[in-house]
Amino acid sequence: MEGRIKLVRNKLDELNLDGIMINNPQNRYYMTGFTGTAGTILITKKTAKIITDFRYTEQAKEQAVDYEIVEHGNSKLETLSEELKDLEINRLGFEAAYETYKQYNKYQDKFGFLELVSTKGLVEELRKIKDASEIKEVKKAVKIADQAFDHILDYIEPGLTEREVSLELEYFMKKQGATDNAFDFIVASGKRGVLPHGVATDKELEAGDMLTLDLGCVYRGYNSDLTRTIIIGAEPTEKQEEVYQIVLKAQLAAIDAIKPGKTGAEVDKIAREIITKAGYGENFGHGLGHGVGLQVHEEPRLAKTGKTKLESGMIVTVEPGIYLPDWGGVRIEDIVEVTIDGCRILTEASKELIRV
Known part of the structure; x- marks a missing residue:
């Protein structure tokens, strides 16, 4: 997975992004090897994290060895917000083809301190070529x-x-x-x-x-x-x-x-x-x-x-x-x-x- 993380970081540089948030299940699995059904990937130029709940923290540790696992409480958005602030993210990419308009509005409300940038097919482009x-x-x-x-x-x-x-x-x-x-x-x-x-x-x-x-x-x-x-x-x-x-x-x-x-x-x-x-x-x-x-x-x-x-x-x-x-x-x-x-x-x- 380390090589795939590097390729995503190259894309971040091309798009002038500080990080990207990945929720699409297939993209999440492709980037991490994590088979749980709940979790958000956060990749920045220097860090790679999975934010998930207590049901999946041990599983994520076993399967996603290249990632730091962050357990969230009742509000995943609250934990994400704290992580983004700590990482000083100014421009955050999100998967435009996956996120709903309702979810986008939630991000806007919670992440008002940064700019949300839609990305199209960033991970899917990598997935075209199979290893x-x-x-x-x-x-x-x-x-x-x-x-x-x-x-x-x-x-x-x-x-x-x-x-x-x-x-x-x-x-x-x-x-x-x-x-x-x-x-x-x-x-x-x-x-x-x-x-x-x-x-x-x-x-x-x-x-x-x-x-x-x-x-x-x-x-x-x-x-x-x-x-x-x-x-x-x-x-x-x-x-x-x-x-x-x-x-x-x-x-x-x-x-x-x-x-x-x-x-x-x-x-x-x-x-x-x-x-x-x-x-x-x-x-x-x-x-x-x-x-x-x-x-x-x-x-x-x-x-x-x-x-x-x-x-x-x-x-x-x-x-x-x-x-x-x-x-x-x-x-x-x-x-x-x-x-x-x-x-x-x-x-x-x-x-x-x-x-x-």
């Missing part, structure tokens, strides 16, 4: 998702409900060590496949349905995200095979194009042009992908508006899709790690059009 330890955790989360997909192929049969499939996925992944779901799983069968975020319902699976499964888990704070589309109890129709192969072609081409220096928009364009030339451009309505790490959706974005240039160490999804009203949909998604000369696919689940 070796982070990549290891993402790989484990991806492995659990891969195993869950293999497991569910043997479980699925006509007559089961989408909700039953979703519950089985959750149960299996948690047995493998996942601490939580990365998001509400998408289990969308038949015509419901047109819904990119079609969470599970009581609809029964029917023979001949295409079934889109979008699943992921949290492992030691890091997320995975995997989507596959399969066929239930029948051979695919000509239309199902056609749409599937177009999506797969677009996905493989986009993965092949990923390398440092490319923007998210440039990679998105490659997949989008393939789908558009096949006549389904209007049926691919979302971005190609997104960063994955402590949050399942984070920077950088692979989308029409994705201006960020890819760098080695970034981890992103690649997930083109085609969604046809009154028919259904197909989406295929992998997680890839950007390397110095291209990318590495972390997902290992089969991308064949599987019949179960």
Whole structure:
């Protein structure tokens, strides 16, 4: 964590700040390794502190060894105010994207002796590039998702409900060590496949349905995200095979194009042009992908508006899709790690059009 603290201090110099207050849970964990659910990080040019309550002081001491732990009483704001005065903070940064307007007003009332300065993505910018330890955790989360997909192929049969499939996925992944779901799983069968975020319902699976499964888990704070589309109890129709192969072609081409220096928009364009030339451009309505790490959706974005240039160490999804009203949909998604000369696919689940 010492290296991350140093990088934040460099940012303080750039922004002419005396310190920054961090409350975003993912940023707090990233900067400290502290897994408690309550605590404010205060980083200045010379100090690094966690202000928390008696429930977490011992835990913070064990997990955040590079930080001084300050226990607050009934009022965390009162303790923060005292610390800021003692440190002679004149310009204090806060996380504009996380703090509410109500909370900002509380800070204004309590910290009237200093200037509050909004910061945007200061820690999130650092989080874009994953170090070796982070990549290891993402790989484990991806492995659990891969195993869950293999497991569910043997479980699925006509007559089961989408909700039953979703519950089985959750149960299996948690047995493998996942601490939580990365998001509400998408289990969308038949015509419901047109819904990119079609969470599970009581609809029964029917023979001949295409079934889109979008699943992921949290492992030691890091997320995975995997989507596959399969066929239930029948051979695919000509239309199902056609749409599937177009999506797969677009996905493989986009993965092949990923390398440092490319923007998210440039990679998105490659997949989008393939789908558009096949006549389904209007049926691919979302971005190609997104960063994955402590949050399942984070920077950088692979989308029409994705201006960020890819760098080695970034981890992103690649997930083109085609969604046809009154028919259904197909989406295929992998997680890839950007390397110095291209990318590495972390997902290992089969991308064949599987019949179960």
